[in-house]
Amino acid sequence: MKDLLLVLTQKEIKVRYKNSWLGYAWSVANPLAFALIYFVAFGIFMRVEVPNYPLFLIAGLFPWHWLANSIGAAPNIFLANATLIKKVRFPRNVLVASTVLNDGLHFLLSIPVILGFLIAFRFAPSWSWLIGIPLLALAQFMMAYGLALAIASVNLFFRDLDRLTAIAITFLFFLTPIAYSSSMIPTPYQAMIYLNPIAPLMVSWQQLFLSGSLSWPLLLLSYGYALACLGLGSLVYLKLSSRFAEVV
Amino acid sequence: MTAVRFEHVSKWYPRYHQLVRGFKASLLHLPETLRSFKREQFLALHDVSFQIQKGETVGLVGANGSGKSTTLALIAGVLVPQTGRVEVKGRVCPLLELGAGFHPDLTGRENIVLNGILQGLTRREVLGRMDEIIAFSELEYFLDQPIRTYSSGMIARLGFSIAAHLDPEILLIDEILSVGDLHFQEKCRDKLREIKTRQVTIVLVTHASAEVRRLCDRAIWLQEGRVVGTGDPDSVLARYEQSPCVVR
Numbered sequence A: 001m002k003d004l005l006l007v008l009t010q011k012e013i014k015v016r017y018k019n020s021w022l023g024y025a026w027s028v029a030n031p032l033a034f035a036l037i038y039f040v041a042f043g044i045f046m047r048v049e050v051p052n053y054p055l056f057l058i059a060g061l062f063p064w065h066w067l068a069n070s071i072g073a074a075p076n077i078f079l080a081n082a083t084l085i086k087k088v089r090f091p092r093n094v095l096v097a098s099t100v101l102n103d104g105l106h107f108l109l110s111i112p113v114i115l116g117f118l119i120a121f122r123f124a125p126s127w128s129w130l131i132g133i134p135l136l137a138l139a140q141f142m143m144a145y146g147l148a149l150a151i152a153s154v155n156l157f158f159r160d161l162d163r164l165t166a167i168a169i170t171f172l173f174f175l176t177p178i179a180y181s182s183s184m185i186p187t188p189y190q191a192m193i194y195l196n197p198i199a200p201l202m203v204s205w206q207q208l209f210l211s212g213s214l215s216w217p218l219l220l221l222s223y224g225y226a227l228a229c230l231g232l233g234s235l236v237y238l239k240l241s242s243r244f245a246e247v248v
Numbered sequence B: 001m002t003a004v005r006f007e008h009v010s011k012w013y014p015r016y017h018q019l020v021r022g023f024k025a026s027l028l029h030l031p032e033t034l035r036s037f038k039r040e041q042f043l044a045l046h047d048v049s050f051q052i053q054k055g056e057t058v059g060l061v062g063a064n065g066s067g068k069s070t071t072l073a074l075i076a077g078v079l080v081p082q083t084g085r086v087e088v089k090g091r092v093c094p095l096l097e098l099g100a101g102f103h104p105d106l107t108g109r110e111n112i113v114l115n116g117i118l119q120g121l122t123r124r125e126v127l128g129r130m131d132e133i134i135a136f137s138e139l140e141y142f143l144d145q146p147i148r149t150y151s152s153g154m155i156a157r158l159g160f161s162i163a164a165h166l167d168p169e170i171l172l173i174d175e176i177l178s179v180g181d182l183h184f185q186e187k188c189r190d191k192l193r194e195i196k197t198r199q200v201t202i203v204l205v206t207h208a209s210a211e212v213r214r215l216c217d218r219a220i221w222l223q224e225g226r227v228v229g230t231g232d233p234d235s236v237l238a239r240y241e242q243s244p245c246v247v248r
């Protein structure tokens, strides 16, 4: 089981990027490029007033890209491994876990880049990162895995889910305080933002990176949503997995 | 001791159009969609019962579309029957369709590891047998090329070499030997005879009657998803070869 996860994760890196350094470079370049474009569009042109806006963008975009990459890849996870699924009986959810794990590892490896930017802006990292990062990363893994498992499973039966997923990711991005801060939202909508399951998690990452603080209510809410996603994904998978080989 | 037992097994395949149509169209035509779940099914195996003893070599014969591959997939546990029971005792090594269990973008060597681990071995066990597998396949020269560049015969060679060297208890072979060249077919035959002496149960699907006569202790003849003959290979094949051709 451990070996299966390991080999599938290696395979994932190999198949997606051909070369593991290239994969890492993309996982850094992609959020940085978005940070730059949002900084120009929203920070300079639209004059969004968030203190240290470039840093704020970076603190939110790196974790967001992990989530968005995993969910964006989800519809094709089982399809891309059709030859394996048709042949052998093995726990197919490991394919999803290895995809999410792979994106997660890339995120963790890019934390030094975030650190570099903090230092350049004369911010100091905090000891609270040592507990904060594992706690938030675990919640995010559960959430991304649960959602990706549900999407990957359902997509075998309804093949156009990848388009819907792409739209959903865009919606999710703009409904989450990543390009803007939650304090900019008009009061009547402030609480509503937390109906979005990923908002508490993303806000927690920003707070952790920028001020070294962990808000326990937000963390609790993040875990609540993460468990719900995990439950949903597992339920869908259990219901459908026995028929994967005949529809893949 | 029985290695494989089928009791009144029936297998339907879904024929619903959603697979092509996608999620949006399914929602737009919801009533029709729900109806098609019930109606459009294809009966691939109909009330099939048989037993295979441990150590027995059984040939599965029948026209195209008669349900041979479906039967093997049920034994491998990749498919689940709608009614009836499939009991399998022992570790199954499935050699189903050509290229199944391989990832096209990985090299031959990486695929050997992946394939072995998918079949439940540890990484170390597979690496320990690597040299034997490579030697038997006679593919040293191509081993670091991606599988997608292999010819069908080369894929079959690799697949057979892996399966034969992973100590299977039940070996399922679907048709893949016929794409190997004469030299390799002869080599496979010898290997299968050797495996037979180790009390391995072998289920062989092939359209080459000579193969069944040479290797099998018993033959099972499937026609339109039903067992229409079982027994000594010569008598079953004699009846099968004289039967009018039934392809569906």
Ligand SMILES: Nc1ncnc2c1ncn2[C@@H]1O[C@H](COP(=O)(O)OP(=O)(O)OP(=O)(O)O)[C@@H](O)[C@H]1O
Pocket (backbone or CB within 6 Å): A245, A246, A247, B013, B014, B042, B044, B062, B063, B064, B065, B066, B067, B068, B069, B070, B071, B248
């Ligand atoms: N995934 C699937 N979805 C729908 N129908 C299927 C599926 N797989 C097989 N079938 C149908 O089930 C029937 C039996 O297929 P199967 O592959 O078991 O035949 P076979 O005996 O192996 O034939 P061949 O000699 O051509 O390999 C076929 O008519 C086929 O159309």
Ligand SMILES: [Mg+2]
Pocket (backbone or CB within 6 Å): B068, B069, B070, B174
């Ligand atoms: Mg077949």
